[in-house]
Amino acid sequence: MALAPFAADPARSRGRRHPLSSASGRGQRDEYQRDRDRIVHSIAFRRLRHKTQVFVAPDGDHFRVRLTHSLEVAQIGRTIARALGLNEDLTEALCLAHDIGHPPFGHAGEDALKEAMADAGGFDHNAHTLRVLTRLESPYLHHPGLNLSWEMLEGLAKHNGPVADPPWALAEIDADWSLHLNGQPLLEAQVAALADDIAYDNHDIDDGIRAGLLSIEEARSVPLVAQGWDAARARWADCSDADLLGELIRDQIGRMVADLLDESRRRIAAATPRSIGDIRAAPAPLIAFSPEMAAAERALKRFMYAKLYHHPQQMLVAEQAHRIVAGLAAAYIAEPQALPDDWRGRLPTEEPARTRHIGDFIAGMTDRYAVARYREVVGPIDMPEGV
Structure with missing residues (x-):
């Protein structure tokens, strides 16, 4: 189907922060199809299967988690994009990636991490999505991040609208490669x-x-x-x-x-x-x-x-979830030697980078991994059966 003149055209993409080498031209894919595939193959995307959507450790296999929610968003997004003549592949990629920055336990976990990182600039899951995709998820040998297209990063940064006061994580990325945060998002976003x-x-x-x-x-x-x-x-x-x-x-x-x-x-x-x-x-x-x-x-x-x-039942679980994330942050900030070897080896010596590094580690946790680490470095905690 022909694209509308105001749709995102992969042939007119502003490209990627790091030019692709000739060896990376695997398959006949355009820029946005490649973005989508990089999201689907990422570790951060796979972790969404064990991150809370609404229910922490749902007692049953039929409830949504972040991963299944993202797939359902992508289905709805593609339907709308197709009807309006927009780019379906970019729309799908944005839908699949939009929740990658969520910490364990959804908004309860985000609130706890925001409080724990207050002196280091706080935490914002939308900005952290960009941080994961441009800094933390690094499967390639020649550059950090997934090296997504400019339009993909712009769409993720502004999918909720123009950003007048970007959080520190987004401000860092925008300073490196301006995403024109004050303009309206493209229609796919x-x-x-x-x-x-x-x-x-x-x-x-x-x-x-x-x-x-x-x-x-x-x-x-x-x-x-x-x-x-x-x-x-x-x-x-x-x-x-x-x-x-x-x-x-x-x-x-x-x-x-x-x-x-x-x-x-x-x-x-x-x-x-x-x-x-x-x-x-x-x-x-x-x-x-x-x-x-x-x-x-x-x-x-x-x-x-x-x-x-x-x-009330949800709030009780949210209180425990908040306690887990807050406890992990306090423990790792007080004793960074408790971090796993690879994270401890990359721990910055100065603030706020040091606390932000610890925040990156916690934000990447799944619900169940967060519970296991809490029990290891803090102590026992009661959670619903199955966590």
């Missing part, structure tokens, strides 16, 4: 951001109900969910509530994607962009929900925070 919202808005409902922390009756208090449920029930009058849940989730994703496509096409037509430069210079994002859907989506998020993310 805007798609990735909203595909993320669509995925977790819906799949977290699914997981929450399956886990018994939400009821269908509670979820139906949200107008968006109630409308979808009633429409599904009208089609499947004799279906059990449990079986109808999947129909609800599929329908709701479809409604949100259709709304986003309609509103985005309207905005693109009004803005008449002729190039990717026009997208970056636009005064506002061009990929968006309609005002009505945006309000409905915000109401759904408020409900999910109140009823699921801040559920």
